[in-house]
Amino acid sequence: MTRRARLTVLLVTLLLLAGVGTASVLRAADRAHRRDQAQPGGPVVAVGAVSLRPAARTLVFRSTAWGPHRDELSTVPADRPGDDRTAAGVRCDRFYAAAGTGICLRAKPGAVQDSYQAVVLDAGLHDLKAFPLAGIPSRSRVSPSGHLAAWTVFTSGDNYGSLNFSTRTSIVDTRDWRLEENLESFTVLKDGQPYHAQDINVWGVTFADDTAFYATVASGGQTWLVRGDLGARTLTTLHGNVECPSLSPDGTRIAYKHRVAGATNDVPWLLYVLDLRTGTETATAETRGVDDQAVWSDDHTLVYALPGDYGADLWTVPADGSGAPARLLGAALAPAYLG
Template sequence: MTRRPTRTRLWALALAVLLLGCGAAGYTLRAAQRAGASRPSADASLTLDGTGERLFVRDTATGRVALAGRDGTRRTGGPVCDRFHAAGPTALCLQRRPGVPARAYAIVLDRRLHEVRRIALPGIPNRARVSASGRVLSWTMFATGDSYATSAFSTRTSILDLRTGYLVKDMEQIPLTLEGRRHHAPDVNYWGVTFARDDNRFYATVSTDGRTYLVEGDLRAWSARALRANAECPSLSPDGTRIAFKKKVSDDPKSPWRLYVLDLRSGREQPLADRRSIDDQVLWLDGRTLAYGHAGDVWAGPADGSGAPRVLARGASSPAMVR
């Protein structure tokens, strides 16, 4: 004989279903939150639009992009990034993903800092650059290692043309001319790209045979040639006549570099007044002033080697001047 369920059993069954449903909903919510945390989200009021020059930085405390005021104030609310750069109507956000091996995303953002394209990458985010027009982007990832101060590292640098959508996954494909001859070697590494205003010519660092070189490249001609040795992480001035870079001046792994500015016409190098070892791709705030990250803050100093460095933004990195 089949027993009819009692009122108590019915209530117990209903309670069990309710608890299971709440548990599933909680799991779904947590999964959605985890998924959402990996995607950049921005305050709708924080955009690249505005009057005059606007300095954006990565806020160290939150990892979010922020607008830094000249009075020391900071307006946060931008996307979460490990490296950031912006110019014109475009921003580039490099975002590390959790897990092993190291992985990341290169995320293209529009003027409202909304995501328009996402590219999955292997490695650790290292350098990010947007051309002045906002139409050509480049990023560098550490494929192995995480510091330029040792020889045990390898990089992978990409270029994305937003006009055509064409992606150069690895710049090592670009033919390199070194000392007047075509150079072939398995240890060629590119990093730290900076673009001229024509969105075609670029400068970058190449390492091979244990040495580093400043190279000038041509995207349309698909070529690059070395200009001089011992120059890393170049940054082209707004007028295209000078390049700021870091130069190795010591074998001490704790302080190997010093910042210099190269006059492309005369070939003259000028060291900056800041004698500290700076490991960053500097930013030209204007034709006279450079900004760079060091020791957890963004600093600024004259490009002609005079004066002294000053703190531009505390607890910040990845400066980007949007005009």
């Protein structure tokens, strides 16, 4: 073999080895990327199109899986929650959506410290309008029509455990951007009479329609379920010991946190359901403390968050007190069913 031939063979060999090495590196990088998004053994998350008007029924939520898409709004098919997640590239601390309208409560980075804002999103998750928040994001909801969005923040304290906190709850009409900045300015009607106190707090709105809603009012160490009327600007007490209500799709029941006597201040609630027609309370089969505003996946099933390895997991339980809790989705919170 001539010297030139030997050099040619050597060059081809080096090129082949370099190609094999490059392919190995790329494969390793891809595996590491997938592990980074799902480590260890968690969901695979990839960027893609997310719509609040999906072609098929989907579950949209804040994904807390480790990786570059942590805390981004993500989606899976509602009937296949274990499928790979599609991440939208939009981060929210709290989120909810209905009828193509989303509400995203998120941090706004600042030079000295972060602030927070409530951002109304369109069906493509584009910002429509932002409102500065007076505290730490807590709860958010959208009316069934998509015309109204509500949010609650902590203006002092950061949890509901001891009732030693202060909140502010707002509602905005997305058609004309008319803002009710603080529902504490509404008249509270208790036992048919106006109720006045310095320590009134309102939180956890859930909408019936574009006029009527439900929420929690607290004062004097007590909490009540109230029915709100946007036109009349009233909050009428209905039932005691109700926090973070969630109205069923058929409008007949409220899922809520029921404070249990003698429980710890950290998570002193059990998940209950109230029949609005009869006043009957039903404890669900979930015996762990729940600090969340539950979501109805249908007229029979509740979805709620509990602490998990990556921040929170979503669980389900029947609303009628039967059955047992079941883990729906790991590394997720703030769910909304669409479509």
